[in-house]
Amino acid sequence: MALIDLANPTRFLAMVDRLMPWLVAATLLAFxxxxxxxxxxxxxxxQGATVKIMFIHVPAAWLxxxxxxxxSVAALGTLVWRHPLADVAAKAAAPIGAxxxxxxxxxxxxxxxxxxxxxxxxxxxxxxxxxLFLMYLxxxxxxxxxxxxxxxxxxxxxxTLVGAINVPIIKFSVDWWNTLHQxxxxxxxxxxxxxxxxxxPLLAMAVAFTLLFVTLHLAAMRNEVMRRRVRxxxxxxxxxxxxx
Amino acid sequence: xxxxxxxxxxxxxxxxxxxxxxxxxxWILIDRYRLRRTIExxxxxxxxxxxxxxxxxxx
Numbered sequence: 001m002a003l004i005d006l007a008n009p010t011r012f013l014a015m016v017d018r019l020m021p022w023l024v025a026a027t028l029l030a031f032x033x034x035x036x037x038x039x040x041x042x043x044x045x046x047q048g049a050t051v052k053i054m055f056i057h058v059p060a061a062w063l064x065x066x067x068x069x070x071x072s073v074a075a076l077g078t079l080v081w082r083h084p085l086a087d088v089a090a091k092a093a094a095p096i097g098a099x100x101x102x103x104x105x106x107x108x109x110x111x112x113x114x115x116x117x118x119x120x121x122x123x124x125x126x127x128x129x130x131x132l133f134l135m136y137l138x139x140x141x142x143x144x145x146x147x148x149x150x151x152x153x154x155x156x157x158x159x160t161l162v163g164a165i166n167v168p169i170i171k172f173s174v175d176w177w178n179t180l181h182q183x184x185x186x187x188x189x190x191x192x193x194x195x196x197x198x199x200x201p202l203l204a205m206a207v208a209f210t211l212l213f214v215t216l217h218l219a220a221m222r223n224e225v226m227r228r229r230v231r232x233x234x235x236x237x238x239x240x241x242x243x244x
Numbered sequence: 245x246x247x248x249x250x251x252x253x254x255x256x257x258x259x260x261x262x263x264x265x266x267x268x269x270x271w272i273l274i275d276r277y278r279l280r281r282t283i284e285x286x287x288x289x290x291x292x293x294x295x296x297x298x299x300x301x302x303x
Contacts, residue, residue: 049254106260212265216268223276
């Protein structure tokens with residue numbers, strides 16, 4: 001099947017139906033391995049067992065950001081190429097991205113209390129991630145506010161592209177400003193600053209979270225295609241009722 | 245395995261993550277169930293999409 005064939009929603013649904021059982025199985029297997037590794041990982045010499053919070057906090061943060069990048073690419077697909085599945089992908093990704101960002105904020109607060117002595121500080125990293133979460137809520141609200149789906153898609157695409165400015169701000173906030181949040185320790189030019197005994201479980205959990213994201217996103221896209229079919233069928237029913 | 249003096253924070257983090265994933269999965273499954281029922285209900289009343297109607301007419 002060529003990539004262009006997936007522009008046809010019927011073919012896309014058939015592909016998702018075929019892939020879904022394999023994705024669910026791969027996600028469950030990946031989580032079984034990753035959670036086992038996470039709880040077998042040694043405690044950090046300074047942070048003790050609270051380092052285990054990192055195994056969910058960091059992948060959640062990565063996917064919260066990744067979902068916005070995906071929505072930005074989809075926004076270009078809507079505004080420039082008018083790909084029929086672009087706004088479906090963007091709309092389906094927003095609540096999932098919001099959920100991962102919320103997970104990042106809450107687990108970060110629960111990690112911050114024993115390590116920093118506070119659940120929250122208004123430093124650049126924490127504040128910019130909170131702004132990301134609020135922008136997700138804004139995009140979701142925009143989709144629900146405008147009844148015409150093609151107009152909603154264009155408005156949400158513009159808001160998404162404007163909000164994409166926040167993605168590099170989040171990434172580099174710890175370098176540009178003096179923050180309580182630690183600087184990057186995995187994605188660094190000079191390589192990860194974490195010992196392999198902790199890095200390997202973190203990467204295993206990142207793989208599991210990514211598989212979960214892909215599975216949920218494809219399932220939510222499938223629902224969105226079905227929702228549009230329902231809307232068309234409702235319109236046909238209304239037309240038939242008006243004609244009789 | 246001991247989680248030390250901050251066990252409550254570690255377990256709460258995993259609990260919150262599990263709860264958020266459970267809500268996401270439930271939302272997607274319930275949404276799919278409702279949409280399928282609506283489509284089946286509409287089809288039972290003879291309402292089809294234009295592409296379905298066109299393919300039936302072409303047979």
